[in-house]
Amino acid sequence: xxxxxxxxxxxxxxxxxxxxxxxxxxxxxxxxxxxxxxxxxxxxxxxxxxxxxxxxxxxxxxxxxxxxxxxxxxxxxxxxxxxxxxxxxxxxxxxxxxxxxxxxxxxxxxxxxxxxxxxxxxxx
Numbered sequence: 868x869x870x871x872x873x874x875x876x877x878x879x880x881x882x883x884x885x886x887x888x889x890x891x892x893x894x895x896x897x898x899x900x901x902x903x904x905x906x907x908x909x910x911x912x913x914x915x916x917x918x919x920x921x922x923x924x925x926x927x928x929x930x931x932x933x934x935x936x937x938x939x940x941x942x943x944x945x946x947x948x949x950x951x952x953x954x955x956x957x958x959x960x961x962x963x964x965x966x967x968x969x970x971x972x973x974x975x976x977x978x979x980x981x982x983x984x985x986x987x988x989x990x991x
Contacts (some may be wrong), residue, residue: 901954904983908945910956910975915947918968918974927968945977 909915919937926936933952940946949960961967962980971979 901952901953903951903953903958903985904948905951905958905980906940906946906948906983907980908943908977910945911978912939912945912947915974917974918970921950922970923974926964926967927951927953927957927961930961930964932961937957948983949980955982 914939916937919935922934924935931953935949935951938948938950940948
């Protein structure tokens with residue numbers, strides 16, 4: 868079928884190569900920047916955003932994050948998704964930092980943030 872999408876093997880991808888650190892996969896954009904996607908559920912969105920944007924941002928920056936964008940899930944009101952300009956190594960350092968759990972608690976996380984698995988990239 869013409870135009871049908873197929874799921875590429877990541878090792879064969881040529882436009883934006885995927886890298887792996889631990890179990891987290893990142894994607895390099897054409898500009899060479901690494902990005903990853905993570906999700907979590909939160910008790911209160913406003914509280915989460917306040918802590919995420921201040922204490923959380925400072926701690927992520929310590930581990931190499933260059934920025935993020937946060938989205939609210941349209942189907943689960945307590946679920947948020949964040950796209951990070953961050954490599955998998957920095958993410959792993961962040962989630963293993965002993966100062967992070969109190970920040971997550973203050974932000975009202977119901978669970979630990981989980982990085983989404985990259986399963987394919989496409990040119991359009």
